[in-house]
Amino acid sequence: MFIDRTLHGVKLPKNMFFTAAVNPSISPLPNDNRAHRSDYLVHRLPQSLENLKVCYDILESKTLEDYIQQKISMFRVDSLSNNSETQMPLEEYVQEMLTKSILKAQEFCEKHLGRNSVSQREIQRCFNLIGFFWNMRYDDEINDHEIQYQSRAKQCIALALALTYYFRLPTAEDNLQRNDTQTPTREELDQLLSNIIPDFSDMIEQELERFVNTNNFVFPEGVAINQAVREHIFSIVVSIATRTPLCIIGEPGETLFFSLLITFN
Structure with missing residues (x-):
């Protein structure tokens, strides 16, 4: 298609041209024999294409903040009033909380996991998840029109951040058991986010316990409802409901199989 300008034997119009987005080239370090990497390798472009590329740097913090603010200002959620068909923007203090x-x-x-660990996809994923949690109701909330806007907004933002950023990190106890002194912990991220959303981790724990319990799921005999099970089931259910790709990686014995079985049953 690129060379002879045809697609399935049909010639392409002369006014059609090709553009491509290419990540900067990254070469492996000398004597780097790691089986698993925290970043990816990108080969250099062929010499014939080097003079055709236009380089763009990563967004600076201020530019990224402006981008997030613009995205949030256009974001709409359903009204909590009786007329659920009415959509409204987030209030200013909620927009500021979400931006920060x-x-x-x-x-x-970016700092602790690598520059390739997050992108604008995570930002969009947060918006999608906030919209999902905003519209999700427990049975005892369906006819409750007195739900507090502020608490609801904090809850939705916290859960979206947990699924997008928080759950990918190990706990300090996990690192201690693996003798890992390099990987950042949830507690570190929690300390940052709790300055913006008070009691961030406590809010997550309460929601996990409220959602993943014997009232909502049938647990096989002998399966303990521990933190790992709650996180796995919660993440699987939300990923299915929102069609968000999910990859759960863990050591053998961390009830990954049972979490899938419990969810699908």
């Missing part, structure tokens, strides 16, 4: 939270989480992951 996403920005801090993005910067944390």
Whole structure:
């Protein structure tokens, strides 16, 4: 298609041209024999294409903040009033809370997990998840029109941040068991986010316990409802409902199979 300008034997119009987005080239370090990498390798462009590329640097913090603010200003959620068909923008203090939270989480992951660990996809994923949690109701909330806007907004933002950033990190106890002194912990991210969303981790724990329990799921005999099970089931259910790709990676014995079985049953 690129060379002879045909597609399935049909010639392409002369006014059609090709553009491509290419990541900067990254070469492996000398004697780097790692089986698993925290970043990816990108080969250099062929010499014939080097003079055709236009380089763009990563967004600076201020530019990224402006981008997030613009995205949030256009974001709409259903009204909590009786007329659920009415959509409204987030209130200013909620917009500010969401902007600061996403920005801090993005910067944390870029600094501690690598520049390739997050992108604008995470930002969009947060919006999608906030919209989902905003519209989700427990049975005892369906006819409750007195739900407090502020608490609802904090809850939705916290859960979206947890699924996008928080759950990908190990706990301090996990690192201690693996003798890992390099990987950042949830507690570190929690400390940052709790300055913006008070009691961030406690809010997540309460929602996990409220959602993943014997009232909502049938647990096989002998399966303990521990933190790992709650996180796995919660993440699987939300990923299915929102059609968000999900990859759960863990050591053998961390009830990954049972979490899938419980969810699908």
